[in-house]
Amino acid sequence: MPEEAYTLVRVVDKLLLFLYSIAIGAASIGLFCVGVRWIPEDTVVDSIRNLYGDEQWVQITATTVGVVLFLISLRLFYVSVKRSNGSTPSIDQRNEFGDVRISMETVENLALKAASRHRGLKDLRARIRVTDAGLDIVIRTVVEGDTSIPALTEEIQRSVKGHVEEITGIPVAGVSVFVANVVQAPAFKSRVE
Structure with a gap:
């Protein structure tokens, strides 16, 4: 792989990891706030009802975020388990x-x-x-x-x-x-x- 393409892939992977970290961080803060009851039960119940209610934009947003996070998870999983041909860039000759x-x-x-x-x-x-x-x-x-x-x-x-x-x-x-x-x-x- 040319060095420019290799660098671009690494930048995209870092961006995906950053976005994934932000999303997981926000979700963990939200769960923590629900767990210690800083967010009232009515607010949580209303949010869940909105997901299953008639508000289609809420359903589309939740579905889109879920799919994007799942795809990012797949990419990060692939990066973590793939065999690397060497982490340092090299010149290959035959x-x-x-x-x-x-x-x-x-x-x-x-x-x-x-x-x-x-x-x-x-x-x-x-x-x-x-x-x-x-x-x-x-x-x-x-x-x-x-x-x-x-x-x-x-x-x-x-x-x-x-x-x-x-x-x-x-x-x-x-x-x-x-x-x-x-x-x-x-x-x-x-x-x-």
Whole structure:
């Protein structure tokens, strides 16, 4: 499953869990209030009579809420019991011997390792996206000193692309480098006594 679709499914599942929690919370508060008799018996009886009475909108609302909560229950039950192929997103490849799965975290670490070989970089971060053309890698960094940014970023792009392709065998469509800031390297004064 592509990473965007995987993320969308997780967001929908979290939203369903949130709505389900609100509904169950409201129902439990209502039952508690009935149990300790904070809601008068007449109000409870009138509410139940409205469900079975001539007010069709009350019946439609109750039926709709019941069906929606049941469907959410089924979805959450399915999510809780389904076998996961791995909770971490990965890149799946097939070769003549079988399947190979490489986690996105592994690819990020490889990209960071290649980028960290260059002097004058701080706060390195990597983000990986899988596209039809291959991997799209974004490196975020802070540059120290008066280094030539175009030359440095070109070196980073070349080394990250080569290292990731060599180690994983996955083509890299592009490497983008985002220089977040430039900071001066701390100057050390030698002190002779």
